[in-house]
Amino acid sequence: MRLPVLICALALSAASAHAAGARWIGTWGASPAPPLAVGPTTGPFPLSPSFSNQTVVQVMRVSGGGERLRVRLTNEYGTRPLQVGAARVALLNAEGKVIPGSDRALSFSDSASAVIPAGAPMLSDPVALKVAPLARVRISLYLPGETGLCTCHMTGGDLVQVSPPGDWTQKELPAATGPAQYRAFVSGIEVETTAPGRVIVAFGDSITDGYLATPGANARWPDRLAERLAARYPGRAMGVVNAGIGGNRVLSDGGIAFMGQSALTRFDRDVLAVPGATDLVILEGVNDLGMRANAPTAEALIAGYRQIIARAHTKGLKAIGATILPYEGAAYFTAQGETARQAINTWIRTSGAFDAVIDLDAAIRDPAKPSRMRAEWHAGDWLHPNDAGYRAMGEAVDLALFR
16 A cells, blocks of 8 residues: 555655745736826727627737736726626637637636626636747637726737627637727736746837837737847746836826836836746836926936836846937937937936846937938838838847847
8 A cells, every 4th residue: 555655645746846846927917097088188098898798809928928827807997896807818820720729718717707896907717728938829819798998908919809709718709800900908927837947928008018119010029039038048938017007197197098107106006916027127217308398307317217126026027228319310319319318318327226237218219310210111100110120139139138
């Protein structure tokens, strides 16, 4: 009888060792923001959607891989409880088809449905699903009731489809549903892994969010960083979580609702709450400088950065500062803002306040006119890079920072 007992003990010991070495890490993110309703400040901006008895299907590409997966849903700006009638996750191949055997039901505290309180997030239960680095993931949410205006991330950058009435989580949507550009009620994907590695949170505005990058091409600069890390460090779990919000500011809330709360306000949720976070890269401030009224001084913005650094260090994160990109030619460019940008970038490079610096200004500026980015790298507005410009930014990051 001793041999079976010994085998059982060894199996339990091995399982315990595996469990002890496993950890959850963030592998994808989309920071939520307040919804935009019809009103006097709506202008040309897209309104936040709402849903009723519909299924929302969304595709994302993760960064680091793992052995199990869970999804973070969000109703953090909802004014009523959010009903989730069913939810599924699947892996997609290069052609966008479900990989056989990868389709899984998501549950919530062992239930197939959930009610997310107004103002709250909710994690799904873990599912046993091996996820490779840079895998494409499809998440389907059936929303049986009236959702109210969506807690969304309005620059989705990849496929979103909305069904005709009913639960379509286990059916293919008709082609007529068409794609859209937002992230609805999903703010994070996490994987469990025993592999060593790092989790980098890219914290910023539309330039980190990837505004004007080609939808579905994974062409943002954090996407390129994730690709390079996966190639440089095979066998390690290297997460890159994009926490950019278009129009976001360091010191004040965005001028339009979906531009989000200030970086100082949302920092704990969008950076410190990311599981396994080890590194912060902050690229933000140009929208503060572009404010036509009450634009902050360089000193005020530097004080904001110092707060972010201190809060990152409190949780043991490495704080990396990225210099603000040139933006002459943009609609809100001013000579005063350029003077402040130069002062801030000098401080980022030379003060030693950050643990490291990524000089994205130097990487993308025009050598003949340093207040502008290279003409071939802007997307038409002299503020946002195009795909080639975003790629140049991702290539400019020294991977040795994350050894």
